[in-house]
Amino acid sequence: MKLKFYIFLFLLSSAVFAQKQVETSIDTTKNKIGAEFKLTLKTVVNANSKVVFPKDKRFGALEVIQSYPVDTVKKDGSYELIKKYGLTQFDSGRYVIPSVKILIDKKTYFSDSIRVEVANVKVDTLQQKMYDIKDITPAEDGIGDWWKYVLALVIILAIGAGIYWYVKKHQKKKIEEEVYKTPIEKATSLLNNLEQKELVQKGEIKEYYSELTDIARNYIEEAIHIPAMESTTSELIQAIRTASTKKKMTLTPETVENLERVLRQADLVKFAKSKPLDFEITEDRNKIQKVILTLDNAIPTEVPAEEEDQLLNEAQKQKQIQLQLKKQRNKRIAIAVGSVIFLLLATTTFFVATKGFAYVKDNVIGHPSKELLEGEWVKSEYGNPGVIIETPKVLKRMDALKALPKETMALIKEMQLFVYGSMIDNFYVAVSTTKFKNPTDIDLSKALEGSLKVIELQGGQNIIVKQENFQTNQGIQGVKGYGTMSILNPTTKTSTKAYYEILLFKQDQGLQQIIILHEEGDTYANDITTRILNSVELKKASN
Structure with missing residues (x-):
């Protein structure tokens, strides 16, 4: 922003003369003993006028306890001068604030007189509670409280790190237990866990079908060694038909059709925002469970395995382990970060409740003027x-x-x-x-x-x-x-x-x-x- 200098001392425009009269007003005409009446005198003059307001210590029977500075308001080419006085009286009764003299360019003007009333104050010492004198409050030391915030932050971060490592250790054991279950046991357990989440009751139909089909695809990939997770519905159905012939699996057309029907229903829910009825959802869940059991029973107990199939089986197992480890690592991070955020919010809420929002904002978030002052x-x-x-x-x-x-x-x-x-x-x-x-x-x-x-x-x-x-x-x-x-x-x-x-x-x-x-x-x-x-x-x- 281009700055212009603050000197136009000799180029001021001419002012417009205003009518020289005095307006008189008061904030209240009735007050208690010792309370302040605020008398206001107002006049409008031009820029060259000299105004002298009275400097008396008393206005009639009222004592001047405060003579406030003159307020000046620019109005077009003129100035409005506002002078206020604080008046009081310590005896009850009715009084008159007399006219006072104001000089404007050495010419005398008078304010209006105003009647006021001073009332007694009732004091009942029997109903007033008496309190002991408060103890002396010790002054704060000059060290400041900054170290407390640093210590609180370190403790919060340490708690978050502890939660992260605890969850990591706990989930590592869980992964080792789950990775080496048989595919049918794993699929059955995941189906039961899915029902316990009550996603359908919460209206999360898309999430329900996504997990339902993932359980089926994971089972097919682990048990039959078909890359089901990466295949489309059509590719997966074709791969199952091929595998059933190659591995001499006894599958009825109805089993394959039921699997295909549920997979396509899931595609509609996930991508076309389809909303199946409750009984259809139940049927699809039962069909998936029945398909998984049928496939497990159809797999021969002794399947000839060539060297290539053995390598594929081992690769699939390692892939599953890495996938599970990645999911659990993300979950650990989410839990740790969530815990730190929760503790920070709880700490901030505590300080807001005890110190006030302005204190937290200025000392935690920061304030530009505060940084200048303390720099x-x-x-x-x-x-x-x-x-x-x-x-x-x-x-x-x-x-x-x-x-x-x-x-x-x-x-x-x-x-x-x-x-x-x-x-x-x-x-x-x-x-x-x-x-x-x-x-x-x-x-x-x-x-x-x-x-x-x-x-x-x-x-x-x-x-x-x-x-x-x-x-x-x-x-x-x-x-x-x-x-x-x-x-x-x-x-x-x-x-x-x-x-x-x-x-x-x-x-x-x-x-x-x-x-x-x-x-x-x-x-x-x-x-x-x-x-x-x-x-x-x-x-x-x-x-």
Whole structure:
């Protein structure tokens, strides 16, 4: 995002004069003893007007307990000034907040008087529970809790690894037991296990037919030595007919037809989304069981085996072992990963319940502003007259002269700009210094207006402006502007609410400026801003 400099101090547009009158309002006309009435005075003036609000300690019978800073809202070419006072009274009764005097360009205006009522507060000590003084809470040490998260993660991973090796050892024994069963025993056991899964009752018909036909194909492959798992239905039926002739197996046409019918039914269920009725599913299961038993009985007890058949038999056995090992390995991995995920979710849920989601998100997932705040800060001097500040990152020099109009460049002798981030980032810091060619009486309030106009050109909208004096730790006086705004992202066309602070100082023919901007409500960014402002030091301008 191309940055424009924050100095249009001499090119401000003329303001539109507003009607100079004072609006008076109060948040409530009835309150309890000692409670705060918030009185609001509002006026609309032009940019050059000087407004003086009263600084009295009492408004009539009510005491001023808080004089709030003036809120400034830009409206077209004018400014709406909002001044609030906190008033209170410690005796019950009815009172009148009198009219107060406001000076606008040395002309006197008066607010409206308002009647208020202060009521007694009933206190019943007999019904109030009394509590002991709480014990002193020990302060946390400076080590932090990071090691606890590392330890918890190591324990969770160790538990996952333990589960993986336990399941591996257990399943290895199970594989050794199952691989060397006779094909008919294995098929019968798998059929029984299939019924126990209750896939049909759960509506998982496709999965049921897939496992049913896999049991039949596995049996045929192991018992008759036909590559059934890799064959289509037509190829498998033809291979069975060929094998029955070659191995002199006594098979009726009905047995082969029943097998073919179930296999084709399974193909329709798996690929054509066919939905057989319940009695058809039961019949297909019975047909498969009957086919397997018939095939087992039809296999001759003594089958001549040539050397090629023996090698094929051994290859099939090894293939089955590897297939089973692969399935069980995947299952072990799934169980171990699932266990780790479960423990992580359980741990996260525990911390969310005890610490809150924001704590978990910021400390486990991460937060950009938190990382800046807790990272290694840099203290450096920028520009001339020099501005010394401490920031989370080093500010980079930018060429600001290219963005200024020719009329403005004619007034400037030297200008430097240093920036970290941009206005649409999580955190943005900019330091600028300017020296002018001719003697110029710099008005910091005007300079603040110029900076805000530049921010508007770069996407700032609905800017709320508050202004007050600012003093560095060395006693140098300046002006601080602060408030909120909406920032338009030119890429996404979305708007984000942001908080900003602008510091302005003048020295001889020099102007020093610091701008900080971040997302509103970011507590870590607020801490960063406070630390930066507390670190500000200024150097005298050099010729």
